[in-house]
Amino acid sequence: MIYDFIVIGAGIIGMSTARQLQQAFPGKSVLVLEKEIGPACHQTGRNSGVIHAGFYYAPGSLKAQFCREGNVATKAFCAEHGIRFEECGKLLVATNALELERMSGLVTRCAENQIPFEVLSAQQLKEAEPNITGVGAILVPSTGIVNYAEITRKMVELVMQSGGEVLFNSNVVALAEQPDRMSVRTDKACFEGRYLVACAGVMADRVVAMTGVKPEFKIIPFRGDYFLLGVEHNRIVNHLIYPIPDPELPFLGVHLTKMIDGTVTVGPNAVLAFKREGYARLDFSLADSFEMLTYPGLLKVLRDNFKVSMLELKNSLFKAGYLELVRKYCPSLTVQDLHDYPAGIRAQAVTPEGLLVHDFLFVNTDRALFVCNAPSPAATSAIPIGKHIVEKMQTLTKTKEG
Numbered sequence: 325m326i327y328d329f330i331v332i333g334a335g336i337i338g339m340s341t342a343r344q345l346q347q348a349f350p351g352k353s354v355l356v357l358e359k360e361i362g363p364a365c366h367q368t369g370r371n372s373g374v375i376h377a378g379f380y381y382a383p384g385s386l387k388a389q390f391c392r393e394g395n396v397a398t399k400a401f402c403a404e405h406g407i408r409f410e411e412c413g414k415l416l417v418a419t420n421a422l423e424l425e426r427m428s429g430l431v432t433r434c435a436e437n438q439i440p441f442e443v444l445s446a447q448q449l450k451e452a453e454p455n456i457t458g459v460g461a462i463l464v465p466s467t468g469i470v471n472y473a474e475i476t477r478k479m480v481e482l483v484m485q486s487g488g489e490v491l492f493n494s495n496v497v498a499l500a501e502q503p504d505r506m507s508v509r510t511d512k513a514c515f516e517g518r519y520l521v522a523c524a525g526v527m528a529d530r531v532v533a534m535t536g537v538k539p540e541f542k543i544i545p546f547r548g549d550y551f552l553l554g555v556e557h558n559r560i561v562n563h564l565i566y567p568i569p570d571p572e573l574p575f576l577g578v579h580l581t582k583m584i585d586g587t588v589t590v591g592p593n594a595v596l597a598f599k600r601e602g603y604a605r606l607d608f609s610l611a612d613s614f615e616m617l618t619y620p621g622l623l624k625v626l627r628d629n630f631k632v633s634m635l636e637l638k639n640s641l642f643k644a645g646y647l648e649l650v651r652k653y654c655p656s657l658t659v660q661d662l663h664d665y666p667a668g669i670r671a672q673a674v675t676p677e678g679l680l681v682h683d684f685l686f687v688n689t690d691r692a693l694f695v696c697n698a699p700s701p702a703a704t705s706a707i708p709i710g711k712h713i714v715e716k717m718q719t720l721t722k723t724k725e726g
């Protein structure tokens with residue numbers, strides 16, 4: 325049998341794509357191949373669960389557009405399918421004069437990205453969040469929380485209900501593009517598909533390389549450690565509490581996150597991971613580490629950000645340092661309040677020149693499309709990303725089949 329579409333990866337991007345392929349190409353067959361025992365085992369099931377509003381991102385970027393659209397689409401999907409979410413809003417808290425100055429830059433960004441927001445004084449912040457200390461804040465009401473693994477499981481169900489196949493324990497190990505089809509070999513079987521979409525997260529570059537093409541980027545895994553606050557702190561905040569980001573390193577800065585199950589987490593930080601899917605602090609793979617540490621792009625990133633990288637590493641190893649990051653705005657917390665919680669690993673594309681790819685990145689051949697960079701807020705943006713991929717596939721199929 326030749327499938328019409330084969331999708332690699334049952335994370336939220338792969339499943340959103342599979343579902344939207346079925347909707348756009350009624351009657352065409354869709355097969356999803358996933359190497360794990362179930363969906364959402366990696367980034368999708370190990371994140372903060374925030375439905376971002378999308379105001380940080382460069383105006384005009386795919387991230388800014390897809391996140392704004394995704395905020396609405398994710399909530400609509402949840403409402404349609406009875407998945408719990410909460411529009412709790414997010415507060416970005418300035419704790420000193422420098423952050424207050426950076427806050428005005430963010431206010432401009434919010435306005436440029438057409439995201440509704442309010443600026444709060446120190447007094448208004450205290451009223452909104454009695455346990456949080458700051459000299460001012462931005463409130464973004466449309467930010468929400470959800471469990472992205474639950475959304476992904478629902479998408480698997482919908483794809484299967486519509487006749488799609490989702491095969492777990494199917495690790496794709498080889499790809500070959502022929503004039504009329506893609507051949508896909510897993511560790512168990514071979515499949516043929518007219519078109520392929522690869523949504524392989526932290527393995528994105530390795531899947532591109534299976535086609536024989538050298539990817540123009542490498543995925544560098546950055547671990548994000550979290551801590552869970554004890555249940556006595558479940559009501560410590562009413563909103564998500566974020567620090568004002570450094571514009572040079574916007575993804576750094578641990579936040580206090582209300583989770584949809586009622587608990588509160590602190591995190592994540594960003595530490596180089598020495599194993600792509602190794603979630604424990606001491607997990608190590610010689611092959612992964614050798615590959616990373618011989619990559620000129622990563623060496624440049626480490627040189628340019630040496631101090632910050634060392635600080636993140638130190639705070640990952642010593643709870644007291646980590647705690648200070650959150651005590652800046654929530655001074656009542658102590659080391660005893662921080663309990664272990666599963667970490668996540670971000671897939672970040674880095675160019676050989678040492679640039680972190682900030683925007684979402686896709687590349688395609690005649691018969692295949694590869695999602696190459698889909699870091700946060702890609703869970704929020706998964707529905708518009710799937711739509712974008714489907715539009716690209718419509719162009720590819722028209723070119724090939726007229």
Ligand SMILES: Cc1cc2nc3c(=O)[nH]c(=O)nc-3n(C[C@H](O)[C@H](O)[C@H](O)COP(=O)(O)OP(=O)(O)OC[C@H]3O[C@@H](n4cnc5c(N)ncnc54)[C@H](O)[C@@H]3O)c2cc1C
Nearest residue numbers: 333335336337359367368371372374496525548668702704
């Ligand atoms: C710590 C952390 C916090 C985050 N917080 C947020 C947040 O609050 N809000 C937000 O919007 N985003 C957040 N993100 C980002 C978001 O989680 C990811 O961008 C999103 O989940 C990416 O989805 P994906 O489907 O591309 O990747 P993944 O979920 O990683 O899925 C990729 C899948 O491909 C499979 N795969 C890989 N190679 C193969 C192969 N050869 N054969 C078969 N299968 C294969 C993997 O097993 C995996 O299941 C966060 C990410 C992290 C790590």
